[in-house]
Amino acid sequence: MSENSMLIYHGIHEFQSACLSGDILLHSSAVTLGKFDGVHRGHQKLLSEVLRRQQEGLTGIMFAIDSGGQQILTEQERASYVASLGMDVLIECPFSKELMTMQAEAFIGRVLKEILHAAVLVVGSDFRFGYGRAGSAQMLLDRQKQYGYRAVIETKECYQGREISSTRIRSALKAGDMDLTEALLGRPYPVSGRVVHGRHLGSTIGFPTVNILPSARKLLPPDGVYATVTELQDGRCVPGVTNIGTNPTISDGNDRTVETYLLDFSEDLYGTDLQTRFYHRIRGEEVFSSLEELTAQMKEDAGKGLHFLSRRGVLPKT
Numbered sequence: 001m002s003e004n005s006m007l008i009y010h011g012i013h014e015f016q017s018a019c020l021s022g023d024i025l026l027h028s029s030a031v032t033l034g035k036f037d038g039v040h041r042g043h044q045k046l047l048s049e050v051l052r053r054q055q056e057g058l059t060g061i062m063f064a065i066d067s068g069g070q071q072i073l074t075e076q077e078r079a080s081y082v083a084s085l086g087m088d089v090l091i092e093c094p095f096s097k098e099l100m101t102m103q104a105e106a107f108i109g110r111v112l113k114e115i116l117h118a119a120v121l122v123v124g125s126d127f128r129f130g131y132g133r134a135g136s137a138q139m140l141l142d143r144q145k146q147y148g149y150r151a152v153i154e155t156k157e158c159y160q161g162r163e164i165s166s167t168r169i170r171s172a173l174k175a176g177d178m179d180l181t182e183a184l185l186g187r188p189y190p191v192s193g194r195v196v197h198g199r200h201l202g203s204t205i206g207f208p209t210v211n212i213l214p215s216a217r218k219l220l221p222p223d224g225v226y227a228t229v230t231e232l233q234d235g236r237c238v239p240g241v242t243n244i245g246t247n248p249t250i251s252d253g254n255d256r257t258v259e260t261y262l263l264d265f266s267e268d269l270y271g272t273d274l275q276t277r278f279y280h281r282i283r284g285e286e287v288f289s290s291l292e293e294l295t296a297q298m299k300e301d302a303g304k305g306l307h308f309l310s311r312r313g314v315l316p317k318t
Helices: 014-020 040-055 075-085 097-101 104-116 137-142 168-174 178-185 290-312
Strands: 007-010 029-034 058-066 089-094 118-122 150-152 190-198 210-213 224-233 237-245 257-264 273-284
Touching: 007 014, 014 104, 014 137, 014 168, 029 040, 040 058, 040 075, 040 118, 040 150, 058 075, 075 190, 104 118, 118 137, 137 150, 168 178, 178 190, 178 273, 210 237, 210 273, 224 257, 224 290, 237 273, 237 290, 273 290
Parallel strands: 007 089, 029 058, 029 118, 058 089, 118 150
Antiparallel strands: 190 210, 190 273, 210 257, 224 237, 224 273, 237 257
């Protein structure tokens, strides 16, 4: 399958229906399972093994369990990234009552073998499943012969002597440490959304911004100004500086916004979908005594952002 032909199913029953109707022809698969919150470098290790098996002729399946709460990656961001890797199938499965109450043994027999036709299972060493989290990676190893699959158990990926985890990424994000966040994810932190009309306050001081509306569940970095690169809907990438916050100098509202000043760019983007990648936090959100002081600071922010992106070598080629 090509990058753009990854099949996405919402729930195990939708996938099963597609198999029964012939929409997907499934013989044997290589399956990786987990929450995949962020699809960080540890998760990528699992995906690499599945993609290797996919090259050998198996159908590659990523089975992502959503347990709710704030997301490092939205479903759309995750799907876009996994599709770019070349995965065959993504099953986005809510952590339903059916899954919560299913015994581990039944999950192996019914879901992994009968529905997913797993020939290879790829999980992390800390993977748990089934009612009461009774199932484990060791259990998958112990049941290989009985169910006729091969289990591949991957060790945790580390960075600077500590395990990479979604919890660690959330901590880095909360601290505004975008450099560490990028190191753990293996790529800059993305925030995606559709461009909406804002208050047009930036235009009044010479810094027009594009305002995107992220998913309500999207985990945002703390309020402040960041060096960013924004990918437009047509694939072009534009450097800029992004402000997250309430703009206290020019607004008395409490609405938190994501606004990006795109450097040397003036096209109308309303209604289009963008992805802004956060590379570095320039400063926190501040209150200025005048519009002149704010304007001077924004010029300084733009210069610092451009300098950082240039030093990192991530400025789009013109």
